[in-house]
Amino acid sequence: MTEPVIRVVGLGKSYETAAGLFPALRGVNLDIHPSEYIAIMGPSGSGKSTFMNLLGCLDTPSAGDYFLAGANVAQMDKDALAILRNRTLGFVFQGFNLLPRMSLQDNVALPLVYAAVDKETRRAAARELLDKVGLGKYAESLPNRISGGQQQRVAIARALVNKPRLILADEPTGNLDSHTSEEIMRLFGELNAEGITIVIVTHELDIAAHAKRQVRFLDGEIVSDHLTEAASC
Numbered sequence: 001m002t003e004p005v006i007r008v009v010g011l012g013k014s015y016e017t018a019a020g021l022f023p024a025l026r027g028v029n030l031d032i033h034p035s036e037y038i039a040i041m042g043p044s045g046s047g048k049s050t051f052m053n054l055l056g057c058l059d060t061p062s063a064g065d066y067f068l069a070g071a072n073v074a075q076m077d078k079d080a081l082a083i084l085r086n087r088t089l090g091f092v093f094q095g096f097n098l099l100p101r102m103s104l105q106d107n108v109a110l111p112l113v114y115a116a117v118d119k120e121t122r123r124a125a126a127r128e129l130l131d132k133v134g135l136g137k138y139a140e141s142l143p144n145r146i147s148g149g150q151q152q153r154v155a156i157a158r159a160l161v162n163k164p165r166l167i168l169a170d171e172p173t174g175n176l177d178s179h180t181s182e183e184i185m186r187l188f189g190e191l192n193a194e195g196i197t198i199v200i201v202t203h204e205l206d207i208a209a210h211a212k213r214q215v216r217f218l219d220g221e222i223v224s225d226h227l228t229e230a231a232s233c
């Protein structure tokens, strides 16, 4: 089998609280291989977002090891990790997180500003991705002129602009109605068919059914991990 794009070994995270240390993640082991499509499930408070934040290098673990594209994240210096993270990961959040005063095109191009890509190349890449998610004609519009589902598609286009191998999405359909959620899931399905690895957190079974593998958390531990019917399609 190919080398995992993500490997976590004995991953733990404890938060300091008034009542003492609270173990939100307790020794999680998981390998995610290229082109997998995984739904992370589990009740509120089970550690899903804590886990995603660690995968996204937005937080550091209290225990265990995290290997991203084969590199031990804890042993990398800050700059090298930022480069690896930008090249490897794209993020999609529940709240879309678009900048309200920027056109859709500029929102999508924003990660490339940090990657020091020139303006014309940025514009062309953003246009291409807005076309891909079906919103090319709104390129010059502001986010408040389009619907929530369309805003989430723009956020997905933005997540794709650095050509990541993997997309991490924490409840990307949490603010959307069921019809719009299905559209967003179809888009994730298309991206996965192109070879992009997808990890998405969801509470909803019908959303999770789009994924090829379902991993369930309970009290900071993985309690089930299995392939779905979608895996045989």
Ligand SMILES: Nc1ncnc2c1ncn2[C@@H]1O[C@H](COP(=O)(O)OP(=O)(O)OP(=O)(O)O)[C@@H](O)[C@H]1O
Binding pocket: 015, 016, 017, 022, 024, 042, 043, 044, 045, 046, 047, 048, 049, 050, 051
């Ligand atoms: N910064 C923090 N400080 C203290 N406790 C925290 C912090 N972040 C999360 N927790 C606690 O850790 C546990 C796991 O939280 P987490 O946000 O990972 O759950 P979740 O599975 O994403 O839940 P939800 O489905 O509601 O989003 C919860 O009990 C939460 O209260």
Ligand SMILES: [Mg+2]
Binding pocket: 048, 049, 050
């Ligand atoms: Mg959460």
